[in-house]
Amino acid sequence: MATTTKSKTTSSAKTTGSTKAAPKKSSKSASGKMEDSEFHEFFIDELKDIYWAEKHLVKALPKMQKAATSPELAAAFEKHTQETQTHIDTLEQVFALLDEKASAKKCDAMEGLLEEANGIIEDTDSGTMVRDAGLILAAQKVEHYEIATYGTLKVFAENMGHTDVAELLGQTLENEKATDVALTECSVNFVNQAAAQE
Numbered sequence: 286m287a288t289t290t291k292s293k294t295t296s297s298a299k300t301t302g303s304t305k306a307a308p309k310k311s312s313k314s315a316s317g318k319m320e321d322s323e324f325h326e327f328f329i330d331e332l333k334d335i336y337w338a339e340k341h342l343v344k345a346l347p348k349m350q351k352a353a354t355s356p357e358l359a360a361a362f363e364k365h366t367q368e369t370q371t372h373i374d375t376l377e378q379v380f381a382l383l384d385e386k387a388s389a390k391k392c393d394a395m396e397g398l399l400e401e402a403n404g405i406i407e408d409t410d411s412g413t414m415v416r417d418a419g420l421i422l423a424a425q426k427v428e429h430y431e432i433a434t435y436g437t438l439k440v441f442a443e444n445m446g447h448t449d450v451a452e453l454l455g456q457t458l459e460n461e462k463a464t465d466v467a468l469t470e471c472s473v474n475f476v477n478q479a480a481a482q483e
């Protein structure tokens with residue numbers, strides 16, 4: 286039995302003779318203001334998410350510093366605690382530039398990553414280099430989460446024309462990347478080898 290097939294309609298969408306450009310799709314709302322668009326609202330929500338993440342990280346890093354075996358890793362955590370406070374201050378500047386109140390919205394990802402860091406501390410013995418190898422793993426997962434977040438938010442800000450905001454987010458992004466490199470150096474230079482010999 287033959288099946289019925291719909292005849293294809295040929296598209297003849299090309300219009301000729303019109304010099305008027307078709308209206309460009311933008312993320313602006315009916316009011317025409319970018320600030321009222323859903324995309325902008327989403328952007329603000331994600332800034333609140335990373336704000337929550339940074340505020341919790343700044344409290345967790347001293348715990349990781351205390352748990353570290355090697356003074357080098359402890360110093361790296363101490364340095365990044367101060368830098369994380371700067372990231373919080375920078376986000377507050379971002380909210381001010383966008384005329385938004387700086388408020389935090391729970392970040393499930395950071396909550397999970399910090400829970401994992403706690404688990405690593407519980408599962409490893411203090412005074413060992415395996416502890417440090419584990420702490421570096423936990424910290425690098427956090428850094429990569431931050432790098433992904435700031436990278437995306439910076440591009441959002443650029444696309445929305447918030448050049449000043451994009452620049453601030455870019456500064457934090459570069460600092461997160463540098464932290465990730467410093468942690469890799471710790472593990473490559475001495476931690477992993479010492480951990481393997483325990």
Ligand SMILES: [Fe+2]
Nearest residue numbers: 339369372431
């Ligand atoms: Fe950060």
Ligand SMILES: [Fe+2]
Nearest residue numbers: 428431461464
């Ligand atoms: Fe960080």
